[in-house]
Amino acid sequence: MNHAILLISCPDSKGITAAVTGFIATNSGNIIHADQHIDEQSNTFFMRIEWSLKGFHIKRENIVEVFGPIAQKFHMIWQLHFTDQKMRTAIFVSKHLHCLYDLLYRYRAGQLACEMVVIISNHPDAQNLAKDFKIKFHEFAVLKENKSEQEKKQMEILKQENIDVVVLARYHQILTPAFVNAYKNRIINIHHSFLPAFAGQNPYLQAYQRGVKLIGATSHYVTQALDEGPIIEQDTVRISHRDALEDLVRKGEDLEKVVLSRAVRWHLEKKILCYANKTVVFD
Amino acid sequence: MNHAILLISCPDSKGITAAVTGFIATNSGNIIHADQHIDEQSNTFFMRIEWSLKGFHIKRENIVEVFGPIAQKFHMIWQLHFTDQKMRTAIFVSKHLHCLYDLLYRYRAGQLACEMVVIISNHPDAQNLAKDFKIKFHEFAVLKENKSEQEKKQMEILKQENIDVVVLARYHQILTPAFVNAYKNRIINIHHSFLPAFAGQNPYLQAYQRGVKLIGATSHYVTQALDEGPIIEQDTVRISHRDALEDLVRKGEDLEKVVLSRAVRWHLEKKILCYANKTVVFD
């Protein structure tokens, strides 16, 4: 049941879809999912196409070579994935463990198509949970003076473990540009507000003080500009004057779990394309 | 800015998308939107493809002929539409005018790509509104003994006016099988509950008595089985013990307007395919 997935973006022009689907049909591939989108403002074409390798005439190791000229003709930026290559995943977390707990449950329930390889934290709190789920755990206490040093050690682990994607499941440290650049569009964060409202510190307190009637959560790719990366998913829930700050936190945590897990799942299933600091999500 | 739209369903097999998009590309058409879906249970392929006729090598009156062999090869059920052919629309209504009022406003605001031709009612209440919007109005008081007679007159009007789609915007009469069959998948109803809950009479009262915590609205195509046709759109809103029956009605009416207008808009933009008493909505 192994599938190939092409993620494509390029300037829109006539014949792109015909060329891609013709390539698959000619080689006897069976399309499982196909989605495309044209952004009219920038005249950009986006496509995600998934087809079965069963009976496909081209060997998987040769697809890049055969498809290359088509990609070149249309000036495509493209990625080729296979569903049997599960992304190797690292989770970073601090002291709030609800998102970690939720991701681990979903992983065990088979909802996340990845290898959970390692949990990294600046605190010891997640250690037992990691043990319960038999996942490696590393603690790196982060202080102002050792930050870049500790980050280097973290990145070494990511390298050694061949990590494909980093999930910040309420990791309360700002990553350095070096880290962010090394994993462009591969670090997924959850921010506990409806961005761009209440960016930065203490978003629930900010929301409480402003007197909003809904609170939100936002999952986004991390960029150098704090809380300003491409948004993958958001959701909101109703609150009222009866809700104290701790009710906002409790209601918000339910949102965070759902929003982050959706974003991670879409990323793992290669359903997200980035452009112009936005995302196209082919869910 | 005239576009052609193909709506296709057929047994899934290799090469369908390549054939359809190849047909468009070969003839120098520019795809504006393309959506497809495979229902794995029934192995059915669905497609909606919209392309610009500007520069397309085949004249619009010849498309059917040229595309015919492709359709035949894949055993397609298919429809060809053009965006400059606006559907001629009739609205049926009884005494609750909120949906009618809402549809007329959206029509005037340019949100509904149709010709609003006629309003038909079993009561006189909508007459003034029809006059304000300069739309023909016919009243047919319906009693048990004259129902089929009155319906025949209604259907004559629909024929004379070349009506493509009938919207039941809270029309409280059950249509006869003859009427329903004459407009299969072309009669859109709004039911004021989250179907299949509370089908039939007085859904708000039923909901109130059952003590549900959300109420809903459902827009669906009309079939002979009451409230059991293919569902196009649904939505819900929260209620509480504080809401009296009249609050349910008020909150529900807001839902009805939004749900019905979405369904009508999707139908007018040819975004809906029916199968197995369900809908595929390419929104």
Place this chain on the structure above:
Amino acid sequence: MNHAILLISCPDSKGITAAVTGFIATNSGNIIHADQHIDEQSNTFFMRIEWSLKGFHIKRENIVEVFGPIAQKFHMIWQLHFTDQKMRTAIFVSKHLHCLYDLLYRYRAGQLACEMVVIISNHPDAQNLAKDFKIKFHEFAVLKENKSEQEKKQMEILKQENIDVVVLARYHQILTPAFVNAYKNRIINIHHSFLPAFAGQNPYLQAYQRGVKLIGATSHYVTQALDEGPIIEQDTVRISHRDALEDLVRKGEDLEKVVLSRAVRWHLEKKILCYANKTVVFD
């Protein structure tokens, strides 16, 4: 069926509810609704209590006198209303008429307990709608150089007509402090974003460019700080990459109508208390 309504806020202390409900019970009043809330942060007590005047031993014109000492004892800020005194309402609007249209329909349907007295605009577009609904209409073209002058004329009309509440139903002029101060907590605005995100100009464009996955609408009381007054109601709706800017506008308008009409209805039914730039809404 005339009711009295007390809106109370004061420092929390023992015995307030007993004193207020005792006052009503002693004088043979029948409580219809009672709601209270204690803000623990500021130790403030809020109450809304509504009781039937049928059989109440104190004449309505004497209630203020008799209740006065109780209010004084607890240092209450309080308002007394009667449900047969409908608020006299003015609507300000510019060129987007969807909210106006919606409010007028609800008014005619009996959902808004007010007198719709006058519509004021800086454009002529709403004139016909006002005529259809038989409501006075005044146009005041506003330019930089005549702004304060035109506002004075508007305020004269409001005075002459004894206006209690001003609804800005997409009125695209910033009111001067003089105007705002004259109608403190009595000017209700609809902003077409989920505040505090996308305050100011062109919120839909801002939302589109940021790539958010939900858009919102916010109804709030107008203060001197633009888009920063106490929030009365908010709601959000899902969008995706498939939605162009005009889809955001269309979906957003449906939100604006619902959000503004809720806020206006609560205000007219005296269900809102303001404090600390927030609202308590006893819905």
Place this chain on the structure above:
Amino acid sequence: MNHAILLISCPDSKGITAAVTGFIATNSGNIIHADQHIDEQSNTFFMRIEWSLKGFHIKRENIVEVFGPIAQKFHMIWQLHFTDQKMRTAIFVSKHLHCLYDLLYRYRAGQLACEMVVIISNHPDAQNLAKDFKIKFHEFAVLKENKSEQEKKQMEILKQENIDVVVLARYHQILTPAFVNAYKNRIINIHHSFLPAFAGQNPYLQAYQRGVKLIGATSHYVTQALDEGPIIEQDTVRISHRDALEDLVRKGEDLEKVVLSRAVRWHLEKKILCYANKTVVFD
């Protein structure tokens, strides 16, 4: 920080609130929360009032005696609770463990004010989870022929453990009337549909086949009539034709967790009153 809570329902008449709040004020109690509701259809008065015992003149063991005459005068059905008396809770579960997992996490996070005493299952799957959380676990395989026998053993455990509330966290056995009657309004179930739609077996399959556009979850008290007890909480989430049956299950499980945990929390905090097969939830 110990509080007393009174839950009251009685025929509505003048002076109830004054009598109850007067009782508290006279004895120097400080009200923390007060909520009341009048059901106009049945003329029934409902109240939840919570006050601090700090400085209250009546000893907790004497409150029943002193309040008794007031209750009698107004023909009240009433309960008295204290926040330091945590409900002893049993969870029943079968093979789907997501709700159990979620409840245990919330319990550990301090969100559920109860003693989690025992987990009972007709399968062994939850045993390890129970061990991780150090909660007693009993397995009772249930077959047609031993059902009433096994239920008796379960009820003996509930008795021995002084269980106050039973949570059916996806327990796929229908309880006998004897069991249900012994725990009237104290057994909370989660049904994986928006009741009354799709009662009974396989609600996700039913929803999939009907082609609904939203799925739901419902938490309710268990009565003898299957899936027809008083509804405590419901919620819905959007699905589309793109969602296969397993997507419905996945999305639905997220709903189930949130809906069940809200219902359980409200019950544990004594925020629910039942009447006429409905609930009043003072959240």
